[in-house]
Structure formats: C-alpha cells, structure tokens
Amino acid sequence: MRVGIVGVGFMGSTHAAGWAETEAQIAGFAAETVQEAGPLAGQYSVKIYPDLASMLPEVDVIDICTPTHLHFEMVLQAATAGKHIVCEKPLARSETQAQEMIQACRKAGVLLLAAHVVRFFPEYALAKASVSAGEIGKPGVVRLSRGSYRPKKPVGNWFLDETKSGGIMLDLMIHDFDYARWIAGEVESVYAKKVTTGHPDAPVDYGLAILKHHSGALSHIAGAWAYPPPTFRTHLEIAGDAGLIEFDSADTAPILNLLGKSGLGDAPDVGLPSSPVSESPYTTQIKEFYAALSGKMTARVSAGDGLAALQIAQAAIQSAETGRAIQLALLPEVLL
C-alpha cells in the first residue's frame, strides 16, 4: 500500500509518523510549495510531488492533511482517481460538501476515513468502552471541554480565517461533538453561543453548546482558544443513571514540571494534549485506518460519523448566529 500525504503542517508530519509504523509505504508529500514539502520528504527519503494531481497515479491511498477549506476538492479529485482516502477532521467546510464527498467515494468504490483522533485517545476510548459495557448505565448528562490557546501559525493562519476553518466550533469543538454523539447517540437539537474578541493583546475564542440527544441525554460542550500557551486541557464527565465517569487532563498528568523558564521550549503552533503514552493516539488511529484499508476491520469512525459531527458543528454555528435552537435532520449518509 502506497500512501501520498497532502499537507505538511503538524497533521501531515504526525500522520507520516503513524504511517511509518505500518506496513504501508509513504510515497511522498505534496504541499502548497515544493520548499515546504522538503523537510518531511527528506526525513522519510521520499518524493516531493508538486501537487495532488501528480501524486495520484503513484499511490493507493491519499491522506489529506490540508486546511479544512481544501478538503472538499481534494477528496473529490482523489475519489475520481479511484484512491482510498484518509481525511483530517473536519471532513469539510460544510455539511453539503461532506455529503457530496461521501457520495463520490461510494460511487467510486473507495473508502473515506475521517480522522477524528479523539476516539483513539486512550482515556476517551476507555470511557467509551465503559459506557458501552453498561458500567454507568444510561448516560444522562455528558460534559466535554477542550481548551488551549489560539493557533498561532507563523504564516497563513487559516485557523483564524473562519471562511477557511469554520472557527472554533468547526475546528476544535467538533472533536467533542463527535465524541458526545459516540457516547449518547444521535443529536436532536443544538443551542450554542460563542465569544470571539479581536482584542490584539487578548485574543479569545470560547464556544459553549448544549446538545439534546434522541436518547434524552444532554451534552454540554465547551471549546476554548483562550488560555496562555502551552496550556492544553481536556475534561470529560459522563453521568449515567448507574454511575459516573470523570476525567480531567490537569488532574491526571503523570508529570508535573516545576522548571525555570529556560527549561521549557516555545509552545507549539497549535496546543496539543501531552500525557505520555507508549503509542501516540495519532499512530493508533493511522494503524487502525491501515487495517481498515487492508480489509481487516472496520474503523471505529466512519465518514458518516465525520458528516454527523460536521452537521452538529454547523448547527452550533447557525444557532450562535441566529440565537435559536436548531433541530437536526437525520441524514441518509450518516445512517448508511
């Protein structure tokens, strides 16, 4: 299996490290410019492709790690060429785009795998397993939060351009929209609000959403780009009618650093979880995708899941804009 990776930012390099742990071969990298692809191509001693089109004839799988607004065209292009696809979350910039992508992949007979990596984080996977085993009974109120600082790409900060990234709800909170749905089932309605300030010294984005699930469960999702670097904090709480699961990354950090400033490097461009585990959850994810692409198993997250998470995020954005609770329609692509 030959894999071509498009996009060489944090996700491109992280996925590459994952692929390197599988039997698959990394065929090469494509980026916006040949220069940008240089370091990763050098690291893995593979080709630099000037663009996706030139990569397609030489690979079996395309792994799309580009900014969100580019996913749609690239997935369609790869599907048309009959290539299987791994696509970073969010699957696309809009629900309609994601629906079209899923239909195109189905028509082309290729797999589309949505990289919702939170499902592969051991704490989240374990909590899901406990809920599925019935350990806490029926979920009643699910609370999920994820907080860091505003992404600070040195150039071309597409995260902060809402037309490209969809802003905090589509880029960050979508992780927990997906997870809430994994835990408590399909979502019936969404109500959300957000704060975004342009204050140059105090850049803050903070989103809050209340989801009502068809099961009757409620979810509270909070997303923050508001903390000082290098903070990255996640919290989950699943209260069921027969028990309760709690997790806070701040309370479970196995290492506490009390070092002078000189002992710490600069914060990365994007805040990241950092609990040390023997295998990066990103690698666990790529290994599972590799197994799925090899026909050995079904991945724990489908393109339909990616679409459903996108639908929730888009409803949250719409709710924040209109001040109304948004009812969600059941999408046929999710059910298939």
Place this chain on the structure above:
Amino acid sequence: MRIGILSFAHHHAESYIQNLRSIPGVTLCGVADEEEARGRQFASQYEAPYYRTYEELLATKPDGVLICSENSKHRPLVEMAAASKVNILCEKPIATTLDDAKAILESCNRAGVLLMIAFPMRFSAPVMEVKARLDSGELGQVYCFNATNQGELPTKHRQWFVDPVLAGGGALIDHTVHLVDIMRWYLGSEVSEIYTQTNKIFHAGEVQVETGGLEMLTFHNGVIATIDASWSRPPYWPTWGGLTFEMVTERGAVILDAFKQNLTVYTHKLQRPVWQYWGSDANQAMVADFVAAIREDRQPRVTGLDGYRAVEVTLAAYESASAGQPVQIAS
C-alpha cells in the same frame, strides 16, 4: 439579640442553629414548626424552646427569624413575620412563583423589616476572592462562564425536595439560583435571556421532577454563561456535589471549585474515599451578616430583590425547557 427559627422543613435549619450559637450576643430564642413531632424533636435535640405555632414564637418579638419551610411555603411565613415587624432571613429560592416572590418583597417593604435570602455562596471565601480580583481590575473584562452546581438527589435530607408543588420543581429550582446570584453579583448586570434543556434520566421512576438540566444565559452586558444544574452525583461520590465555574476574561481564565478545600479520607468503615471539607463555613458568614445588618440597621449583603431576580431567571428556565427555545426575561 434574639433569633428564632420557623420550620425545620429545610435541613439547613440545623446548621443555622450552630451558626447562630457561635455569634457572641445572639440567643436562639425558640423554634416553631407546624409539624409538632419534628419541631419537638429538634427543639429537644438543640435545647431550644419549642412553639407549637409560628404566631406564638413571633408574639415573643424576636429581633429576627430564619425561615426554613418548604419553598412554596415561604410566602405565608414571611408575611406573618413581616406583619409582626420581625427581620427575616429566608431560605432560597425566595418562592416558587413570581406572584409569591412579589408578595414577599412587598410585605417586607411595607413593614420596613430586613429581608435577606440565603445565598451562602456570596460568603464563600473562594467566591469572594475571585470577586475581589475582578473588582481590582486585574482580570479585565469578563466574557463568559462555564459553570456547574451539581449535587446528589437531595431526598436523603428531605423528601419534599422532589415534590413539584412544595419545591416548585427539581434540580433546576434547587441549583440555578446560586450561580445566577453569583454571576449577577460579579457582573452587575441582569439576565436577559435563557435557554434550558432538562431530562429525567437520573433516578428515573424514583422521582417525578427533572433531575438533569443544562442552561445557557445571556446577560444584558453581553456576557454568556452555562449552568449545569443536574442532580448527577451518585450517592457514593466523595461528597454531596459542588459548585464550579470557569470564568473567561480578556486576561485568560479563572477556574473556581468552591468546595475543593477537602481532605481525601479513606476508611475501613466506608470502604471508599470521602472528601472532608476544611474550607470556611459560608453559612456562618451569611448568618453573621444577617445579625450584623440588624445590629447596624443596614441592608444585608443579599437582599430580597436578589432572591427575586434569581428565581425569575429559574422560572424562565422552566418555560424555555418546555418551549425548546430561549426565553426573554421581561424585566
């Protein structure tokens, strides 16, 4: 100074007795309870004079009373005490309807007596610390809150907490008012709109009222806030529940856990960890403020109007929960 207690329907009456007795110069002059067996039992347990009726206790002209009846029975006791010109500290929520809440404010205004509502969180040392930092300007402008006031099912204290008439609802009316009051106090702004969803998954079949609830508030000054008011703590959680918030400001975030000052204790007896609270007793400070307000002839730090505003928001929350859409708050 002589202070009496009207009703032991709310279990806080018991801790208030201890609070009153630790204030120099204050005497618990008597307790009255319409449920004679309960009244006599607590009167004898705490060695206080028992009065068969509220009128008899009020006739002894105490300087103040603490009203600890069921939520829906606050109004008749407040009106009775006000008519006797006795100052009042009334358990929260002020009432279960806006009509009752208005009548309570009016009767106290008319009689010229002090009316304080029991919002002990205003006297919580950590909550006050954050308020002081906010007032100093150190935290800058507030943008939003992500708050919780979760608890266990309160029926282990009293059964009426889950009675839709006596309590006025379930988890929402029990928990919403505390955080609404803290936020109003911090922001100096009123709630303009609320959205709420509730469910009955915890203790389903055991109780009729809502046991889960999430609320999203918007204040007139633009600040947004969520409150988780659920009875979602299992009875074997290390403590009864708690109150937390993350407050996001232009300087970042402050995360408060008002009841985090605990020892974690493991015993052969319980076979599970419990949290033993060593933080300061907010009820003590609240009762002390009531006594000081009477002595100094000033308003208490929490007024009847604060109680009214908090319940007004809570009643709008119920309206939103049945409508499935946000509800505007008229005033």
